[in-house]
Amino acid sequence: MPELPEMENYKILLNQKIAGQIITDVQINREKSINLNPDLFMKTVQHQKIITIKRRGKLLLFHLQNGQILLLHLMLGGWMYYGTEEDKPKRTIQVRLSFGEHHLYFIGLRLGYLHLYNSTHTEEHLSHLGPEPLSNDFSINEFKERINHKHGRLKTTLLDQEFIAGIGNYYSAEICYGAGIMPTKDIDDLEEPKREKLYQSIQSILQKGIQNGGYMDNPLFKDDTLTGGFNELCQVYDREGEKCKRCGTIIQMETISSRKTFYCPNCQK
Structure with a gap:
């Protein structure tokens, strides 16, 4: 299962790749990986700019221009790949976010999830987590x-x-x-x-x-x-x-x- 360093690595690299880009298409291949009706999920996410990507514990938070947040927990076996259709892994894709000809593939989300929340619900979902061990406040x-x-x-x-x-x-x-x-x-x-x-x-x-x-x-x-x-x-x-x-x-x-x-x-x- 990806832990803090793996998710921090994802956060850093994805901010370099997709922060500031607009999601041009959304593909849902497994409805259980999301928390909303697929049509509503796609309507809310598509055409939105990704403002930034943050991390909390083992989760990633994709902040969208409309104020909504995509909350990702990869759990056991989950991972991501960013690239084109030509070089994507030969694995089952549960969710795909497109940025023109490049796509962010969410793979292995059998236990993991990509949920869409507003900021209040996101805070509630993360409220049980302890402090970040690398934070300056964690003396x-x-x-x-x-x-x-x-x-x-x-x-x-x-x-x-x-x-x-x-x-x-x-x-x-x-x-x-x-x-x-x-x-x-x-x-x-x-x-x-x-x-x-x-x-x-x-x-x-x-x-x-x-x-x-x-x-x-x-x-x-x-x-x-x-x-x-x-x-x-x-x-x-x-x-x-x-x-x-x-x-x-x-x-x-x-x-x-x-x-x-x-x-x-x-x-x-």
Whole structure:
């Protein structure tokens, strides 16, 4: 599932590609991927200029000139491609937004969605989300205050979108590795230095993920060399049975709250 760095990468690249452009056509191939009658959806979106694209947690917000917002959550298996009919992927397209001869394809939206809301309903839909971990307002003191009210395993807490927005299964494993903490550790047992190390790891891992285009393999457009670059920098996620790049110990996997989590038993205490 795309997480904060993947969606931030999409946001940056799509702002370069389609911000300021007018949606010339809308194609709906799967009605369950949207939240309105297809005719009303297309009538409201078509011929609208995309003012800007923003991100909140794991979601993207396409702000339209008429004040409406397209809210995208890719969920598990969702991704996008921007290009022409000639170079589009040979995959089932659920929704297509056209910009002349170029199109933005929404792929794999079996669990994900592209919903249309006004600004009030958008705020209501996002109101449960916790703070953005890379925001200037999210200081170490803010982090400590929030984590002081949490209990249970660290892994589960990092996945809680009401605690912090945008971190999922992939980056929670990488963050715990970066902090040198076992993901199974109980938060009540985390001493002050470890809490500070955890905050620093959240900052550095997410920023590194964004700088390297996230971990998703599928390029956003033809000749896109950035998207997916973080995959090669991954330390533990999905590397069960391989050697730790730091110490050589075999990476292990454990299921926590029905999620696979990966760690180095030597580097993480």
